[in-house]
Amino acid sequence: MSFWDHLEELRGTLLRALAAVALLSVVAFCFKDLLFWAVLAPTGGSFPLYRLMHTDFSMDLVNYDLSAQFFVHLKMALAAGFLAAFPVIIFEIWRFVAPGLYAQEKKALRKAFILASLFFYLGALTGYFLVLPFVLNFFSSYSVSGAVVNTISLRSYVSTFSSTVLLFGVVFEFPAVIAALSSLGMVDRKSLRKGRKYAVVASLVLGAIVTPADPLSMFVAAAPLYLLYEGSVLMCRKERKPAV
DSSP states (O other), X not given: OOHHHHHHHHHHHHHHHHHHHHHHHHHHHXXXXXHHHHXXXXXXXXXXXXXXXXXXXXXXXXXXXXXXXXXXXXXXXXXXHHHHHHHHHHHHHHHHHGGGSOHHHHHHHHHHHHHHHHHHHHHHHHIIIXXXXXXXXXXXXXXXXXXXXXXXXXXXXXXXXXXXXXXXXXXXXXHHHHHHHHXXXXXXXXXXXXXXXXXXXXXXXXXXXXXXXXXXXXXXXXXXXXXXXXXXXXXXXXXXXXXX
């Protein structure tokens, strides 16, 4: 294929992926009650992690801007559309790159592309059920002075919600990337084992950034990140063996 043919193929890939996101976003927009039941559930004390922690945490949200609720609705519908369409996006990327690969490369990378969707959803669920409650609990109760009362806006909450869930979805793509690199013979189990100490430090730093509440919250956020690294080690080849 010529350069322009490749561009045309890339254009089709992007349009199909965007169409899937747009269609599923419209569906999410229409089911407003169900969408915001899921979005607002972490603000209530009945959320699963709060019951396990035996805490009475709850958060009341307010809205100050006339148009904020509409645009928050639109933003969350787009986020939900992206989440739902993620397998389609991965499939379109695979469809675009597969024709340029050798048979052995296709076989090696197919598994990684399948794992990409699985780990993305696993990460998003981890961010939603495990990390987000700690983030909300810390930031809603933190105060520089007793004279300052926290009043949480809907826009602020939605921003924290979407960034936490999507961030963990993206971070959990690490094993899929490692699986791809290992299948192509670029990394092996031995090299990843040598980096364990750096993985521990990186996990703790990310845990402290995401949940700077207390040591327990930091470890709760860091634990799945480090387990992710150990899972990547197990998915690697024992030795580097190029796929071609």
